[in-house]
Amino acid sequence: MSKQTYTTGQVLTSAQMTQLQANDYNQTVSAKVASYTLVASDAGTRITMSNASATTITVNTSLFTAGDTLIITNIGAGVCTITAGTATVSTGGSLALAQYDSGTLYFTSTGVSIWNGVNPGDITGVTAGTGLTGGGTSGTVSLAIDSTVATLTGTQTLTNKTLTSPALTTPTISTLTTNGDLVYGTGSGALSRLGIGSSAQILTVASGIPSWATPSAGGGMTLLSTTNLTGAQTISITGISQSYKALTLYIENFSSTVDSSMSMFFNNDTTLTNYLEYMMRNRAPSTSADFVDQTSFLTGYGLDATTSYGFSYVTIPNYTSTNYKIYQVWSVHTGESLEFAQTYNWTAYNGTSAISEINIKSGTGNWDSGTVKIYGVN
């Protein structure tokens, strides 16, 4: 029963008493199915709203008095919103009632009411932090992973993740175990380790993958031996490597125990017909230069130990050939004004074996000084 105003002498009937009692135990219900504006007789009753779509219940002033109370329950699926018309409606929560939400509208004066609806808790909004998107301050709030996340702090383990154009700062790869290791692709998207090579090795490709290799000798001279010219008339240098394209000899500061000369043979072959030798010699200043068809294989003159020393430079290209081997010898000597100061021999050796031995003979007596350096040339 709605709120009544009784007057003096008015008789309360039994039916009214019964209705009052019923209202006390079972509140009078006013069922609504569309948006509704409260009226004065709604005081003390329960208003129900049932609508699948959104509805409103409007509160106006000058209808209720201080202390009046009514209950509103939303039964329908559509949100029912308590709406301030000409009265004020204050609340600590939400004025929107979802399905099955209820609340009490309590008037503190005829134009001021307080809505006590569902307890909204103390969350007033959800803000998307770093790495998240979405959030909101009402209704259903969604959060999602931010696809533009650029910063992840702390140690992270990513498994089977695809990184597109990642910028890596000081990355570490567990398979790289040694200082200087390299990584290379295997062709299936995986990486493999190439351990650091040895000093002076170069990176090359073998069997389709990179590897370290020792570069082949090339373009330089390798000192094969250093032999002193002392204590013998013949110095034989044997065991010459066959791994080079040419030999170069520096024969320096040589002299013998008596006035002498130097001659050179190969493979201890002293068969004179196996050598074709021609010498140009300069006898200046005492005599003009001349040419000599050599028969004694002289490559240096006047090597008196006390006054004169010789120096020769020899090149033997293609020394591993089993055919003619052409070679040349430049020589100078110092100290004796009447002997040959410079000689140049252009020569061929017709031995059928590669040159593996060089014999340097003093014309007279044993060698007593000098050094022979043999270089392999590539």
Next chain:
Amino acid sequence: MENLMVRIHNIENDEITDREMNKKELEEYTNNQNLLITNKEKEKSALAAKQSAQAKLAALGLTEEEVAAIVGN
């Protein structure tokens, strides 16, 4: 005269072996010595002949340049 020696330096293992010349090597050495002496005497003889020719040409009144043009320096 000191003994004539042959020194063999095997640069594969850097071993050095000394031995005296064998008979054949001594013969070659002697032959070469004789050849050197012969060649040197020939050189001296040729030089003396050249110098004699230069002197005779000079005595005939040729200048040094004219002599050089004929027999060289």
